[in-house]
Amino acid sequence: MSEENNNSEVGGIAADRLRSLIERIERLEEEKAALGSDIRDIYAEAKSAGFDVKIMRAIIKLRKMNAADRDEQEFLLETYKKALDI
Amino acid sequence: MSEENNNSEVGGIAADRLRSLIERIERLEEEKAALGSDIRDIYAEAKSAGFDVKIMRAIIKLRKMNAADRDEQEFLLETYKKALDI
Amino acid sequence: MSEENNNSEVGGIAADRLRSLIERIERLEEEKAALGSDIRDIYAEAKSAGFDVKIMRAIIKLRKMNAADRDEQEFLLETYKKALDI
Amino acid sequence: MSEENNNSEVGGIAADRLRSLIERIERLEEEKAALGSDIRDIYAEAKSAGFDVKIMRAIIKLRKMNAADRDEQEFLLETYKKALDI
DNA sequence: CTGCCATTTTACCGGC
DNA sequence: GCCGGTAAAATGGCAG
Numbered sequence: 508m509s510e511e512n513n514n515s516e517v518g519g520i521a522a523d524r525l526r527s528l529i530e531r532i533e534r535l536e537e538e539k540a541a542l543g544s545d546i547r548d549i550y551a552e553a554k555s556a557g558f559d560v561k562i563m564r565a566i567i568k569l570r571k572m573n574a575a576d577r578d579e580q581e582f583l584l585e586t587y588k589k590a591l592d593i
Numbered sequence: 594m595s596e597e598n599n600n601s602e603v604g605g606i607a608a609d610r611l612r613s614l615i616e617r618i619e620r621l622e623e624e625k626a627a628l629g630s631d632i633r634d635i636y637a638e639a640k641s642a643g644f645d646v647k648i649m650r651a652i653i654k655l656r657k658m659n660a661a662d663r664d665e666q667e668f669l670l671e672t673y674k675k676a677l678d679i
Numbered sequence: 680m681s682e683e684n685n686n687s688e689v690g691g692i693a694a695d696r697l698r699s700l701i702e703r704i705e706r707l708e709e710e711k712a713a714l715g716s717d718i719r720d721i722y723a724e725a726k727s728a729g730f731d732v733k734i735m736r737a738i739i740k741l742r743k744m745n746a747a748d749r750d751e752q753e754f755l756l757e758t759y760k761k762a763l764d765i
Numbered sequence: 766m767s768e769e770n771n772n773s774e775v776g777g778i779a780a781d782r783l784r785s786l787i788e789r790i791e792r793l794e795e796e797k798a799a800l801g802s803d804i805r806d807i808y809a810e811a812k813s814a815g816f817d818v819k820i821m822r823a824i825i826k827l828r829k830m831n832a833a834d835r836d837e838q839e840f841l842l843e844t845y846k847k848a849l850d851i
Numbered sequence: 852c853t854g855c856c857a858t859t860t861t862a863c864c865g866g867c
Numbered sequence: 868g869c870c871g872g873t874a875a876a877a878t879g880g881c882a883g
Binding site: 735741759765 | 817827838841842845851
Binding site: 559561562565566568569572573575576579580582583586587590 | 648651659668676
């Protein structure tokens with residue numbers, strides 16, 4: 508048997524399939540890391556332009572929290588309605 | 594040397610100190626787990642009394658989020674003031 | 680009717696009972712958070728004493744697991760590593 | 766002056782520039798979140814195919830670490846286990 | 852038994 | 868260059 512191929516069964520598991528899945532995940536994680544890097548670059552750019560990074564992060568967090576809060580309110584309303592058979 | 598005591602130095606580390614720290618942590622984690630269990634009991638009690646546990650969780654979460662949101666707003670305000678030397 | 684008391688029935692819900700349950704939960708969650716804080720303090724203390732916190736966490740996790748589970752995990756990991764030629 | 770445009774200077778801050786930076790960051794964070802979602806999908810697929818997700822994560826972590834770090838961790842863990850008679 | 856949610860843990864980023 | 872804090876990921880537990 509060749510060494511690289513046909514390792515479909517190693518120790519009772521589908522090795523090729525496993526390898527494929529893991530490589531897909533690793534690829535996506537690389538892209539994700541790249542985006543993280545892009546984001547860092549923008550913060551650096553902002554800092555160079557004289558903005559306060561900490562404040563920027565706080566603003567972004569706040570915008571996210573407001574959205575989450577709104578969603579939660581809607582969810583709560585829906586759940587109440589459901590609970591009360593409205 | 595006895596086996597249980599005087600293991601102050603095992604593989605170059607202060608074994609007794611390490612053991613002590615770990616046991617303290619484990620003790621606190623037990624207490625923490627017990628509280629978690631108590632909380633679960635109250636939810637069970639609430640359910641028995643006819644309340645909707647999911648709604649209760651949503652309410653508690655919302656109360657926490659509101660508090661966090663308020664804190665965040667205050668923090669942001671403070672940070673702005675600081676940034677602007679007010 | 681006074682406003683704060685006797686709101687036993689609001690929209691068909693035993694409001695007082697609900698409020699009581701929620702407050703009990705929130706109280707317990709505070710205590711739980713306090714214990715979490717204590718635990719963090721001990722880890723900080725351990726770190727100051729020169730111990731590796733990450734390894735300590737691993738040790739505590741191991742002590743929580745029973746031998747059978749530990750062996751099972753180890754075996755699976757070896758199998759996967761073999762399948763991937765690691 | 767119109768209200769939406771030309772707010773280049775608000776309280777001494779280049780508001781437009783700030784808004785632009787924040788929106789770019791938020792856009793990238795959305796993409797990042799989408800990738801995270803894709804990754805979760807693959808793990809779900811792997812699980813359906815009978816693989817152990819937890820072990821897969823461990824494998825991916827191992828592949829990310831270099832040999833030296835891996836050995837160092839392993840050595841420390843052994844040392845601590847010995848110190849605690851595990 | 853599966854999926855969801857909360858908690859815990861890890862890794863990153865900014866400040867000193 | 869290191870430390871501390873903050874945000875993201877991952878694991879474990881609970882409900883349905």
